[in-house]
Amino acid sequence: MTTDTPRPPPRRRLFGAWGRRELQGLFWQVLVVGIALAVIAFLWSNTVTNLSARRITTGFAFLGREAGMPIADSLLVYSPRDTYLWAFAVGVANTLRVAVIGIVLATILGTLIGISRLSANWLLSRLAAVYVETLRDIPLLLQLLFWYVLMQALPAARAAWRPVEGVFLSNRGLILPAIPVAAPQLWVLGAAALGGVLFYVIRRGLIAQQMRDGRPRPAWPLAVGLILALPALMSVLFGVTWKIEWPELRGFNFVGGLTLAPEYFALLIALVTYTSAFIAEIVRSGIQSVPRGQWDAANALGLRRGLMLRQIILPQALRVIVPPMTSQYLNLTKNSSLAVAIGYQDVVSVANTTLNQTGQAIEAIALIMAVFLTISLGISFFMNWYNARIALVER
Amino acid sequence: MTAITDIPDAPRAARPPQIGNPALRWLRTNLFSSIPNGILTVVLLAVLAKVVFSFVQWGIAHAIWLTPANDSSACRAVRGIGACWAIIPEKYRFILFGTYPFDEQWRPALSVLLFIALFYLSTRRALWRRELALLWIGALVLISVLMWGGVFGLAFVSQDRWGGLPVTLILATFGLAFGFPLGILVALGRRSKLPAIRSLSVFYVELIRGVPLVSLLFMASVMFPLFMPSGFNIDKLLRAQIVIILFAGAYLAEVIRGGLQAVPRGQYEAADALGLSYWSKHRLIVLPQAIRHVIPPLVNTFIAFFKDTSLVLIIGIFDLLTTAKTAIIDPAWQQFSVEVYIFVAAIYFVFCFAMSRYSRSLEATGGR
Numbered sequence: 001m002t003t004d005t006p007r008p009p010p011r012r013r014l015f016g017a018w019g020r021r022e023l024q025g026l027f028w029q030v031l032v033v034g035i036a037l038a039v040i041a042f043l044w045s046n047t048v049t050n051l052s053a054r055r056i057t058t059g060f061a062f063l064g065r066e067a068g069m070p071i072a073d074s075l076l077v078y079s080p081r082d083t084y085l086w087a088f089a090v091g092v093a094n095t096l097r098v099a100v101i102g103i104v105l106a107t108i109l110g111t112l113i114g115i116s117r118l119s120a121n122w123l124l125s126r127l128a129a130v131y132v133e134t135l136r137d138i139p140l141l142l143q144l145l146f147w148y149v150l151m152q153a154l155p156a157a158r159a160a161w162r163p164v165e166g167v168f169l170s171n172r173g174l175i176l177p178a179i180p181v182a183a184p185q186l187w188v189l190g191a192a193a194l195g196g197v198l199f200y201v202i203r204r205g206l207i208a209q210q211m212r213d214g215r216p217r218p219a220w221p222l223a224v225g226l227i228l229a230l231p232a233l234m235s236v237l238f239g240v241t242w243k244i245e246w247p248e249l250r251g252f253n254f255v256g257g258l259t260l261a262p263e264y265f266a267l268l269i270a271l272v273t274y275t276s277a278f279i280a281e282i283v284r285s286g287i288q289s290v291p292r293g294q295w296d297a298a299n300a301l302g303l304r305r306g307l308m309l310r311q312i313i314l315p316q317a318l319r320v321i322v323p324p325m326t327s328q329y330l331n332l333t334k335n336s337s338l339a340v341a342i343g344y345q346d347v348v349s350v351a352n353t354t355l356n357q358t359g360q361a362i363e364a365i366a367l368i369m370a371v372f373l374t375i376s377l378g379i380s381f382f383m384n385w386y387n388a389r390i391a392l393v394e395r
Numbered sequence: 396m397t398a399i400t401d402i403p404d405a406p407r408a409a410r411p412p413q414i415g416n417p418a419l420r421w422l423r424t425n426l427f428s429s430i431p432n433g434i435l436t437v438v439l440l441a442v443l444a445k446v447v448f449s450f451v452q453w454g455i456a457h458a459i460w461l462t463p464a465n466d467s468s469a470c471r472a473v474r475g476i477g478a479c480w481a482i483i484p485e486k487y488r489f490i491l492f493g494t495y496p497f498d499e500q501w502r503p504a505l506s507v508l509l510f511i512a513l514f515y516l517s518t519r520r521a522l523w524r525r526e527l528a529l530l531w532i533g534a535l536v537l538i539s540v541l542m543w544g545g546v547f548g549l550a551f552v553s554q555d556r557w558g559g560l561p562v563t564l565i566l567a568t569f570g571l572a573f574g575f576p577l578g579i580l581v582a583l584g585r586r587s588k589l590p591a592i593r594s595l596s597v598f599y600v601e602l603i604r605g606v607p608l609v610s611l612l613f614m615a616s617v618m619f620p621l622f623m624p625s626g627f628n629i630d631k632l633l634r635a636q637i638v639i640i641l642f643a644g645a646y647l648a649e650v651i652r653g654g655l656q657a658v659p660r661g662q663y664e665a666a667d668a669l670g671l672s673y674w675s676k677h678r679l680i681v682l683p684q685a686i687r688h689v690i691p692p693l694v695n696t697f698i699a700f701f702k703d704t705s706l707v708l709i710i711g712i713f714d715l716l717t718t719a720k721t722a723i724i725d726p727a728w729q730q731f732s733v734e735v736y737i738f739v740a741a742i743y744f745v746f747c748f749a750m751s752r753y754s755r756s757l758e759a760t761g762g763r
Contacts, residue, residue, distance in 0.1 A: 028589060029589045029590075032595065050621045122425035137698070137751060138740045138744055142716055145720065334606070348609055369605065
């Protein structure tokens with residue numbers, strides 16, 4: 001750099017330390033925020049005027065009133081005499097019921113199909129590709145309506161299909177044999193869960209010991225003891241019975257067993273198959289992202305295929321898989337709101353009925369937003385925790 | 396570019412000699428490489444044969460293809476055994492164009508063709524120039540004239556008579572055409588150094604992405620009258636369109652932000668060193684590179700939107716899916732909804748599959 005050109009004198013600043021750039025920045029911020037505030041104020045004043053003209057009082061006081069809406073299929077005990085608040089709780093439970101089970105099933109199915117797409121068997125990988133392409137390119141709502149129509153076209157309860165003994169498929173939905181669970185059974189299940197946690201803790205200790213001295217210590221006898229034998233012993237000691245309740249056809253309907261209503265079943269199938277197509281692609285690209293050298297190295301070590309997948313390939317693939325998987329889980333949860341199209345009463349559907357009955361539009365929408373934001377944050381939080389656990393530990 | 400010539404090729408591993416019939420060899424490596432694989436192939440073939448056979452039985456062999464006008468008795472006779480494709484020739488005008496005046500339906504048909512031509516031209520790399528924006532504006536104006544009419548001797552058709560495929564294409568295309576610039580602005584806002592603008596952008600994106608589209612559409616259909624001064628109201632289709640634009644803007648903003656993050660810092664600094672203003676810097680240097688990086692995910696977002704427009708069914712706007720659902724309300728044809736849904740699914744599939752193939756080819760060429 002030459003030094004013979006004299007430096008220009010510093011530019012005179014208009015407002016002390018504030019330069020042109022800062023002033024410009026301030027100007028833009030004031031402008032944008034001003035416009036946003038003006039729009040919000042305009043909408044707000046209109047809303048207040050309109051609400052008072054319609055004699056609707058804002059606030060959440062309506063939640064204590066009697067809802068009077070029927071909810072056919074619910075996990076919680078509900079009658080139309082209950083309050084709006086309870087109706088919302090039932091809606092949230094219905095949303096969670098379809099979302100949680102849907103996420104689990106979609107993950108399993110999607111992983112299987114993603115692995116199938118990489119299969120050495122040409123036919124299997126082509127079939128998986130056709131599955132993925134077809135389901136991804138048709139709107140979910142259309143698929144949902146299609147499944148629902150198929151459900152309704154099933155035979156009546158009397159002529160129900162019986163794919164397996166004790167399982168009935170009819171226009172009343174899917175009826176499965178169930179094991180009734182009450183307080184004593186819950187205690188035993190709790191013991192099994194506690195055994196699982198204990199096993200996990202002890203296994204970590206065993207692995208740490210193996211790391212130190214290199215001697216393998218098999219953990220499976222402990223697993224059998226803690227997770228199976230302990231609850232079994234408890235059942236025998238306290239006389240807790242585990243009876244399978246078989247559904248039976250009495251008159252025009254079924255008695256006993258577990259009933260998945262056609263609306264729920266159609267929604268579950270639609271969400272699971274649609275999301276599994278996306279998950280399959282994520283799993284495929286995750287596995288493909290593991291460098292070929294890792295497979296070769298695992299082969300060179302003489303690992304069996306199962307061990308190779310579990311110890312070498314999957315831990316590396318998961319790093320690529322988990323972040324996009326989170327957004328698929330969120331999508332599935334948000335998509336469960338399509339339930340309103342076939343009359344399954346999830347939280348959006350309950351809020352919509354509330355809105356029509358009471359006119360409390362803002363509150364109903366605010367509740368929907370609160371519920372979904374909470375669920376989204378919950379899923380993101382869990383997945384971020386899991387992602388941090390499996391992330392590559394670098395220097 | 397000068398080629399490096401004096402580096403010898405790595406010696407190619409000699410391939411094992413190929414023996415036997417190539418077709419048999421292909422079967423052996425791809426279908427029967429091991430015993431479990433062979434069993435799997437046989438089982439899959441058996442299942443596939445059964446599924447294909449029963450579909451051919453239902454969909455082709457026992458199907459009814461044509462019936463006299465509005466007479467579904469032939470279809471009823473084979474219900475459960477054969478498909479009733481006759482419902483498609485019976486109802487296709489309604490499914491495709493809704494309640495648009497029957498004699499004027501060449502106008503929406505022409506609009507659909509214009510849309511397809513517009514999409515096709517937009518995929519040609521040779522046409523990625525400033526003129527493309529003019530082409531879009533021209534085509535969208537022409538489509539508006541065709542659909543509304545009222546000029547050049549075309550009868551006026553108000554938008555509550557619009558329906559079917561043109562409405563789906565309008566919602567998707569206008570959603571994109573307006574959502575894209577909005578997305579760029581919001582993405583820039585989210586990366587801005589100005590705290591107020593940044594937090595406003597973050598709030599907007601997270602709010603829209605945090606809730607289902609269904610609830611936003613409800614809001615548009617139910618709450619909009621509450622938001623506006625009394626007596627002021629806009630058409631339901633336009634309200635849904637605005638929601639789709641806002642929705643598209645938030646999702647596209649996140650994709651574009653990914654592209655902005657991929658532009659190396661040196662590019663920004665070089666633009667600053669040239670003394671370009673904020674807007675010229677982004678218009679001339681940063682955005683062209685950023686968008687090129689994210690073309691494949693952008694196309695995937697477009698596919699998602701195209702499918703998501705079907706959600707307007709829930710607030711009763713006559714898009715392609717709603718007209719299909721309405722067509723089977725007719726008691727004579729009520730039982731043949733599966734056939735109609737398959738027909739509509741095929742239409743959606745053709746559009747989405749074309750886009751996804753295109754996205755695949757872009758990924759293969761690296762967006763260049």
